[in-house]
Amino acid sequence: MGIHTQGEKISSLIDGLGFFVSRSGKLHKVSSIKEYGNYVKFITDCGQYIAVRNSRRSKAARWIRNGWMKSSCKRCKIKSGELSRFKICR
Ligand SMILES: [Zn+2]
Numbered sequence: 818m819g820i821h822t823q824g825e826k827i828s829s830l831i832d833g834l835g836f837f838v839s840r841s842g843k844l845h846k847v848s849s850i851k852e853y854g855n856y857v858k859f860i861t862d863c864g865q866y867i868a869v870r871n872s873r874r875s876k877a878a879r880w881i882r883n884g885w886m887k888s889s890c891k892r893c894k895i896k897s898g899e900l901s902r903f904k905i906c907r
Pocket of ligand 1: 844845846861862863864890891892893
């Protein structure tokens with residue numbers, strides 16, 4: 818279990834972790850998530866509505882699975898204990 822599980826769709830990764838890494842590498846906390854066909858839509862704690870293809874191969878899925886991020890969203894108020902499972906990647 819956890820972030821190193823292979824072959825999971827991005828919806829189950831986000832659902833299990835409660836986090837999403839945006840295209841720019843920014844880590845957001847996810848407050849709600851819903852699947853729509855091939856897409857997954859979710860709302861971040863900072864109030865953004867995001868829709869991505871529900872793929873297991875996308876860049877975002879890979880980043881989340883590997884626990885990578887470039888920065889964390891200040892407005893999502895992510896606790897340092899929650900951040901410790903992610904590593905800064907440049
Ligand atoms: Zn955010």
